[in-house]
Amino acid sequence: MARTPNSEGTEQRRGRGRGGEGGDRDGRGRGRGPEAARPEENEFVDKLVHINRVAKVVKGGRRFAFAALVVVGDAKGRVGYGSGKAREVPEAIRKATEQAKRNMIKVNLREGRTLHHDVNGHFGAGRVILRAAPAGTGIIAGGPMRAVFETMGVADVVAKCLGTSNPHNMIKATFDALVNLNSPRSVAAKRGKKVGDIIGRRDGAAAATAA
Missing domain, CATH: 3.30.230.10 (Ribosomal Protein S5; domain 2)
Incomplete structure (x- = not known):
């Protein structure tokens, strides 16, 4: 009988942390953060200008990578360009896009x-x-x-x-x-x-x- 209060207290503590109202509110609050940032990201228009496959000769063969050239603008007079290199095409485009956003001119x-x-x-x-x-x-x-x-x-x-x-x-x-x-x-x-x-x-x- 002495274990029953401890078990009830444990269940209540678990309920507050996982399924309680506080956990739901935190989850909703965290979910709204990226949605609020999407309009700022969508205001830019990016275009892939050129992508090139480069090779590095190493012992045992060649390692291939991709170099991307991307142009980013807001269609209102701001524009920038950037280049990125990675082992995969999406990662190279992402690096080039981030660099273009940092180097924008008016x-x-x-x-x-x-x-x-x-x-x-x-x-x-x-x-x-x-x-x-x-x-x-x-x-x-x-x-x-x-x-x-x-x-x-x-x-x-x-x-x-x-x-x-x-x-x-x-x-x-x-x-x-x-x-x-x-x-x-x-x-x-x-x-x-x-x-x-x-x-x-x-x-x-x-x-x-x-x-």
């Missing part, structure tokens, strides 16, 4: 659809030419550069890559050009003028060139 877009002005970029042997385009032009660019513009949110642009077809060099040259982009507001702030003066001169020069 690009000011004209009317939210195209670039403010023409710009050139280069990296290594690769050179790229990016030109602003009127509405309805679309994205006229190669595969790696197209991925950058789609994830960044550009709707109208004309781009050309010269000197190389290496996707890594093309991506880096494109980012070199995007970093050198200036908006009329930033130029006006540096020169101490109004935004209307900068835009008026640009429109006048464009009309003179068309004439």
Whole structure:
């Protein structure tokens, strides 16, 4: 008879820890955490640009690994790229995506659809030419550069890559050009003028060139 109170106390303690109300509340609270973080992760758009299989020669054979190149953007002017290497393809893509999110840059877009002005970029042997385009032009660019513009949110642009077809060099040259982009507001702030003066001169020069 002396064991009965101890056994009841043990059952009550187990019930509170495992099946009690406190355990259910903790479980529900923990389950809501990842769901709340999903919208932040879903705001980014990622595209796999290139994946390459690499081999390391070791004693007894070769070990294969995969290198992935990924571009990530929010379709609102932010974009980044990253590369990752792993023994499996999903792991390599995950590493590249995390690196791309850490190395994102902000690009000011004209009317939210195209670039403010023409710009050139280069990296290594690769050179790229990016030109602003009127509405309805679309994205006229190669595969790696197209991925950058789609994830960044550009709707109208004309781009050309010269000197190389290496996707890594093309991506880096494109980012070199995007970093050198200036908006009329930033130029006006540096020169101490109004935004209307900068835009008026640009429109006048464009009309003179068309004439």
